[in-house]
Amino acid sequence: MITARGDAGRRLVDVAPEYRVTRVLEVPDPASVSAGDFAAVCYPHADAAPLVAELIDRGARVLDVSADHRLHDAALYPPVYGFAHPRPDLLAEAVYGLPERHREDIRGARLVANPGCFPEASILALLPLAGELADVVIDSKSGVSGAGRTPTATVHFSHAADNVSAYKVYAHRHRPEIEQELGVDVTFTPHLVPVDRGLLSTCYARLTGETPHIDDLRERYRAFYAGHPFVEVVEEPPGMRAVQHTNYAQVCPMVDPRGGRITAFGVIDNIGKGAAGQAVQNLNLMAGLPETEGLL
Amino acid sequence: MITARGDAGRRLVDVAPEYRVTRVLEVPDPASVSAGDFAAVCYPHADAAPLVAELIDRGARVLDVSADHRLHDAALYPPVYGFAHPRPDLLAEAVYGLPERHREDIRGARLVANPGCFPEASILALLPLAGELADVVIDSKSGVSGAGRTPTATVHFSHAADNVSAYKVYAHRHRPEIEQELGVDVTFTPHLVPVDRGLLSTCYARLTGETPHIDDLRERYRAFYAGHPFVEVVEEPPGMRAVQHTNYAQVCPMVDPRGGRITAFGVIDNIGKGAAGQAVQNLNLMAGLPETEGLL
């Protein structure tokens, strides 16, 4: 069953023609959900939390694509998202849906929180170094599809094309999510770039230990990501085209030959590994299906 | 004096930063206009007509950038623009503001109607052949700035980028304007292309007389446009880049070596020669200034 609020009664193909799915969108009805059912919730933040709670309470296993269960610390919701979280118990229980970090927990979870797009690329870029990171700066470049479907002055072609600019400097909601998973403070600056789909994070950091040789660093990344089917460790700074229309992420660590600092790149399709693809991967894990099922 | 309705009280630089003009936008006040003043009216169609009438009646000389005085036939306004024209006398008097066709009339006119962007490129492409044209097909490609500043689903970057499609097929309001000035029926299809500024019309026609040799045709165009400072006759199909950010138009006639049909290209910056640049050129003529004053 596929549901929608504003678009209920329309066929999916008329809302999103590229999927060629003619099924009619139904009105969401939590009462029709039974114990053991799976549900993916794609509501705006603050709206999602009550629905997720109801579904969980009815015995469903839920993937929340919104931001409402990504942060474990309930105290962050008022300042960051502007609402008091109704169910801190579910915040405590929810598993952050990054399989490269929490795969086993995702498999058995009742509630999985699908990551934000910026955190997805940024955390993957730095994850093999978690615990040793200091002085982290993350400079991210996002395609316009990350801004959502609502037409605004910012996403008007005559503004977004031929343009690059930063936004929400020091104030973007994805920062706490990155800090939670990497366990370190970060300076995070998102930029909008004239691309439809794609998100590149350029991550600068110092390591608390010895700075490794590039060969060792790369080997460490390869060892870390062995067995993770959707992360590719590459040797040249990756571009968005390498992952567009897929669920792949590419990561690339580099070491400053003058010493002191490392740079790690992470690139994803923000609609793929950064949203819907990651959601399918998580649902596959939750349901005991092959992790790559239905994904390119 | 620069006026605005929704933006009155703001500085122009805050509405359109690229012009770096700090003057404050004032509330329009027709009563402040005296005989002999010049006024340029950029209201939406139907809104412009009453204001233009009031300004003319106060003795001003008016350039109407809207569509409200482009068509001489009042009977066209209800079906094409959805309103009955309040002042057919002004429709009859208004000069169509294409200097390459009506320069002397523009100089002395009380009321000049600035052309639409599609007609500007299309008429210039075919004007040297007016009176001999038959079986005209005009296939136009417009940059997104031609769609206006209002954010809509159509101009969302994620829709407009990487995309080309036709719109308002057989139903675009600029067709009657082209037919009026060229004196012939046309089939006209506008397309939206992922470009900010630029408009290219590819015009197909047969000639009622002998089909000329390409050298003669080109020579005829050159002779026609000699003395017109903003039209360049070129030998290769022109691209939008040749005229962006200028008031130039480039036109290029070609002859089918198999006989029978000619193709003529016309390209402009839709914001330049297709709108604001053309407006300045018309105001220059009306005010007795050098025609090229203030224009690139």
Next chain:
Amino acid sequence: MITARGDAGRRLVDVAPEYRVTRVLEVPDPASVSAGDFAAVCYPHADAAPLVAELIDRGARVLDVSADHRLHDAALYPPVYGFAHPRPDLLAEAVYGLPERHREDIRGARLVANPGCFPEASILALLPLAGELADVVIDSKSGVSGAGRTPTATVHFSHAADNVSAYKVYAHRHRPEIEQELGVDVTFTPHLVPVDRGLLSTCYARLTGETPHIDDLRERYRAFYAGHPFVEVVEEPPGMRAVQHTNYAQVCPMVDPRGGRITAFGVIDNIGKGAAGQAVQNLNLMAGLPETEGLL
């Protein structure tokens, strides 16, 4: 076996990373081909013909992706492609690889000629009306990937972005192919648009018989394309986004309410239905596989 000339010895993934295929490209060796084998040839025109002939003579069944067997009339090769065709017998035998027109012949053919990208979109747009067409003008807009991988001034981002222009006016090699399949002379103008993948043909024509009502025309298209899995008849002018990264074509016929002329749109992904996707569809038919196998 996947072969290459310049890139032999490299892994496919290093030449075209987006396919993630690690197999090594081998040196082409026609002698390794046996009777009953299938071969797809992607050589430049003039180079392909001798290789195709050798493969056919060895008993292989060949899909020629080049232009070397698209035209049945050998006399066209010198003026259009600049070489005398070495095997007019194969020209006579080759089936034009448009399943919507020649499906049954493709199934049993020894030699199938994969269509050009412009013909693919243009013929599909007009095919239900073949035999009744007159006065045809085809105005096509092609994404830059259609220009091939060789870097040139034309495909430099700083030239192709923010730009639209026509090229090879009255001189493009795809025109004779369109005329062969539709059985009528056409005026054809290709344009380059700032899109990576996508090709839209806007086709203008008169019908030799009565001009139909739009409902009847659309019904006729639907009946014609029923049973063709990759052609969708739509009611609004289609855009490139509807078919990008797929093997679908969308076609849309429209009738001028003032009478006399019809307009038909055809849109494809020039790399999908316009090249590689169409090739897979043809190979599926030749090999007796399901027509849609391996295609999105």
Next chain:
Amino acid sequence: MITARGDAGRRLVDVAPEYRVTRVLEVPDPASVSAGDFAAVCYPHADAAPLVAELIDRGARVLDVSADHRLHDAALYPPVYGFAHPRPDLLAEAVYGLPERHREDIRGARLVANPGCFPEASILALLPLAGELADVVIDSKSGVSGAGRTPTATVHFSHAADNVSAYKVYAHRHRPEIEQELGVDVTFTPHLVPVDRGLLSTCYARLTGETPHIDDLRERYRAFYAGHPFVEVVEEPPGMRAVQHTNYAQVCPMVDPRGGRITAFGVIDNIGKGAAGQAVQNLNLMAGLPETEGLL
């Protein structure tokens, strides 16, 4: 006199049509240069140095647009540019052509070195803080025109469009230039973005002294840039569109409310303030003309 090597004998309008300058490009002839003449040299690095030396020795005053006189330390030329500099005396004498830093020296200089595009945006973003900077990371995004006119795989539309990637990580030649002018080591990462003209540097730093309040920081920038006609201090992160087709730079300092780090943005048109516009500004100063002459 305008000269060229490969294009000598052609009209400028045929090489760069957008300038509409019909003068014929002449063969460079240093012997025609007299004492007191001005010369702008736009040769590739290593080629420029001998020509500049000859012109200087003939008494000309030279603006070198190449990189050959930007670095004062001759020892940097072999590792960074791959050649031993022939005239360390001219390196010592050359003034770095950033008027916001060296205006008075530029006015009287015999030899001015026009800055690189990345340094231009990056230095302007941080210049008011020079002497107090530490731990500097500069993440730059450059439009494709910065890569030059030569067609390569990197600038092919089908590679550059819909894409962002870093290049020459830890190895770009503009880093030493930034370090020379700011007097501090920097980590510098250039990225290519799908924009024609525009360059944005996002600069992260700590200050050796107290971190200021944002109001004080902004005031300091405003005071610093008062009297510099082409630098605008803005309060929101600036986008490329604000400066395209102009000689303006916009800079925007921001302070992390959590303390410790500042972020400063600098944006220019890489062909304007980042190259040709800056060159005209420098020539104006050298020649005693108004600094803004001929510039938008």
